[in-house]
Amino acid sequence: MVTWVASSVVAATFLAAIGAGTDGTVVKTEGANPNVISRMDIVCRPASVTVAGGQCRVGGKVVTVKETTLSVDPADSVKVDGEIHAIAEDRPQTWRGGTRLKAGREPRRVLPGQLQPGTLRIHSSAKDGAVTYEKDKDYFLDEFWGALSRLPNGRIKPNEQVAISYVYGMRRVDRIEVLPDGKVQLRRGEPKVDCPLMPPATPGAMTLATIYRPCHAKEVLAPHVYVLNETKAAERPTPSTEPVARTLAKLRAGKPVTIVCWGDSVTVGGDASTADKRYVDRFAATLKKRFPESKINVINAGIGGTSTGGRLKDYPKEVLAHKPDLITVEFVNDMGMPVERLLTNWRSAIEQARKIGAEFVIITPHYVMPSWMGKEYSRGPENRANCKALRKLAAEDKVGLADAALRWELLEYEGIPYEILLMNGINHPDDRGHLLFVEELVRLFPK
Numbered sequence: 375m376v377t378w379v380a381s382s383v384v385a386a387t388f389l390a391a392i393g394a395g396t397d398g399t400v401v402k403t404e405g406a407n408p409n410v411i412s413r414m415d416i417v418c419r420p421a422s423v424t425v426a427g428g429q430c431r432v433g434g435k436v437v438t439v440k441e442t443t444l445s446v447d448p449a450d451s452v453k454v455d456g457e458i459h460a461i462a463e464d465r466p467q468t469w470r471g472g473t474r475l476k477a478g479r480e481p482r483r484v485l486p487g488q489l490q491p492g493t494l495r496i497h498s499s500a501k502d503g504a505v506t507y508e509k510d511k512d513y514f515l516d517e518f519w520g521a522l523s524r525l526p527n528g529r530i531k532p533n534e535q536v537a538i539s540y541v542y543g544m545r546r547v548d549r550i551e552v553l554p555d556g557k558v559q560l561r562r563g564e565p566k567v568d569c570p571l572m573p574p575a576t577p578g579a580m581t582l583a584t585i586y587r588p589c590h591a592k593e594v595l596a597p598h599v600y601v602l603n604e605t606k607a608a609e610r611p612t613p614s615t616e617p618v619a620r621t622l623a624k625l626r627a628g629k630p631v632t633i634v635c636w637g638d639s640v641t642v643g644g645d646a647s648t649a650d651k652r653y654v655d656r657f658a659a660t661l662k663k664r665f666p667e668s669k670i671n672v673i674n675a676g677i678g679g680t681s682t683g684g685r686l687k688d689y690p691k692e693v694l695a696h697k698p699d700l701i702t703v704e705f706v707n708d709m710g711m712p713v714e715r716l717l718t719n720w721r722s723a724i725e726q727a728r729k730i731g732a733e734f735v736i737i738t739p740h741y742v743m744p745s746w747m748g749k750e751y752s753r754g755p756e757n758r759a760n761c762k763a764l765r766k767l768a769a770e771d772k773v774g775l776a777d778a779a780l781r782w783e784l785l786e787y788e789g790i791p792y793e794i795l796l797m798n799g800i801n802h803p804d805d806r807g808h809l810l811f812v813e814e815l816v817r818l819f820p821k
Contacts, residue, residue, distance in 0.1 A: 399596040401583070404428070406601040409580050414439055416550070416583060416601075420593040422446055423585065425550065425558050432554050432580040442558040446594050449587040450544040450565035451490060452478065456500035456537040461530055465514055466521030469800060475520040477542040478567050484520030484542060485568060485799030486743060488589050491517050493541040496530070500537040505529070507536070543589030545794060547572045551579040558582070569794055569804045584789035586752065597751040600789045607787035610780060617774040618733050618818050621700045625819060628667030633658075634675050634693045636685070636723075637704035640740070641676030645797030646808050653811035657702075660812055664821050673698070681707040682719035689723060698732045702776070702815065706739035706801055709760045716760050717767060724771055735774035735818065736764050737811060741782040741792045742801040752791035756783050776814040782807075 401416040413428030427441040459473050466472025474483035475494075496513060498505040509515050512528030520542075524530045544565035549572055551559050561573040565587075575581055586598045615622055624631050635641055635654045643652035650656070658672035675692045677685065682705055685692070693701055703723060708716050720736070727734045738761050744752055756762070756779050768775035785792045793799070795807040803810070 398424075401596050401599045401601060403582060403601050407582060407603055408605050410582070411436065414582065416599055418594045418596050418599060421448070423550070423594055423599070425582065430552055430580060430582070432552055432556075433578055435554070437552065437554065437556040439552060439556050439558060444550065444558065444560040446548065446560065446585055447562065447587070449589055449591040450546060451541050451590070452544065453539070453541050454478075455539045457539070458500075458535055459538055460533050460535055461496075461513060461522060461524040463524055463532070465523045466516050466519055468519060469798075472514075472516070472521040472523045475522075475538065475540060475542070477520065482568075482798070485589075486519055486745075488542045488567075488799070489517050489520040490541040490543055490590055493539075494522075495539045496522075497537045497539070498534075504537065542567070545570045545589060546587040547789070547791065547794065548585040548587065549573050549575065549789070550582045550585065551576055552582055553579050560585075563587075568799065569797055569806075572789065581789065586791040586794075588752070588791070588793075597753065598791075600753070600786050600791065602789045603787040607784050609784065610777070613775055613777070613814075613817050615818055615820070617768075617772055618700060618735065621733050622819055624699060625661065625665040625668045625670070626821075628665070630669040630671070631700070632671045632673070632696055632698045633661075633700045633702065634673045634696050634698040635702045635704070636689070636693050637676040637702075637737075638680050638707045639676065639678030640706055640802065641674060641704050642678050643676075644802035644808070645804060647805050651805040651808055653808040653815075656808060656812045657815050660816050661819060664816070664819065676704075679707070681705055681711065682723065683708075683711060683715065686719050686722060689726060694726060694730055694732070697730065698727075700733045700735065701727050702735040702737055704737040704739065704778075704811070706742065709739055709742075709758050711760070713759055713763050717763055720764065720767060721771070724773055733774065735776055735815070736768045737776045737815070738764055738779035740778050740801075740803055740807060740810070741796075743796065743799060744793060746801075752793040753786040754783075756780065774818050776811070776818060778811050778814050781810045781814055 398417040398419050403410045403414045409431045411429040413426045415426045417424040422443050422445050424443045462473040464471045477484040496507040512530050513522050515522045546565040547563040549561040563573045581602050583599050583601045646652040654674045661670050724734050761779050782792050797804040
């Protein structure tokens with residue numbers, strides 16, 4: 375794990391050595407990025423970072439780096455004037471109900487935390503001299519969810535078209551690179567409303583770290599600096615194929631195979647851009663390419679907004695009735711239930727599968743919005759008790775494990791803040807996120 379030190383003797387000594395103030399925070403890169411040979415720590419300041427002098431490997435050659443200060447822009451924002459709405463009567467509840475701001479995402483809506491606090495204004499029209507309505511008197515506003523509703527005793531009439539002005543934030547990922555001549559540069563990423571991409575790497579350069587600019591970020595904080603470590607990013611144990619041995623043998627022998635993928639909205643497809651980008655469809659396509667002689671039938675048994683608590687009663691009809699050779703199960707919605715209930719439900723699903731001779735694969739859930747995982751930042755180890763329970767269950771009951779959660783945990787070592795893979799900002803992965811499920815599933819089925 376990357377470490378950062380603030381207001382400590384180590385930080386003070388290092389900062390004094392490079393002539394910086396002691397209010398900076400040091401992100402260690404030596405020992406974190408395998409290409410760094412000495413020093414090259416990154417000092418975070420409000421509007422810049424300083425990369426200390428040192429040595430590193432670029433393209434297999436050792437280069438000397440001079441101390442370099444790089445300006446870092448704050449997160450980008452967009453001002454909206456006159457977005458027309460008829461304010462709903464029902465008060466918003468997290469992602470449900472109320473009127474939702476668009477933030478340039480139509481037909482989608484504003485992401486959680488994207489509305490810049492204190493900027494929203496509602497007017498009776500977009501014309502000069504229009505009436506300005508008052509928060510908590512004329513309307514209710516949930517700033518975090520970017521949602522509002524009309525108050526019964528307020529001045530906004532039912533179905534009245536009003537003009538809303540506000541500022542919303544964009545996200546961006548910048549890249550710190552070391553060129554073959556030892557020069558350090560910052561490549562600014564393209565700001566996006568959702569799911570920004572990292573700027574492409576410069577050919578021949580070594581990426582030292584990335585800097586995440588989440589919505590409304592002004593200062594550069596140490597947790598926003600992601601030191602790259604390709605070795606660490608690849609540290610995934612090889613999964614055992616024994617729990618899926620019969621299915622794998624059929625695939626290799628060119629025999630027909632039926633697979634049922636049971637799950638929630640993510641299995642349905644979540645916010646994948648097209649049907650063929652959903653993890654179930656990509657999993658099927660990958661298996662068919664890998665085992666072209668086998669007739670592979672993959673059935674999507676996902677239903678949005680569900681969990682095993684509500685679905686287990688229909689499990690025989692939705693899953694077992696297809697007489698599958700293999701059942702894969704993904705329920706990120708199960709992360710909110712008590713551990714014992716989760717284990718009871720999943721053990722029942724496993725036992726019922728075994729009674730009909732079907733093999734079983736547990737897919738650990740992807741990461742969801744940081745606040746739902748008790749995280750302040752978009753990084754860090756898996757901390758959900760239910761996810762750990764699923765891993766233990768897979769080992770104890772000797773069923774297959776596609777550890778997607780670990781794959782998401784390791785994203786930070788690729789310089790990726792995991793929340794940029796959540797298209798709805800909550801729990802629906804984008805195309806890249808769906809691909810991570812596929813990568814873990816197909817590791818159980820080597821050619």
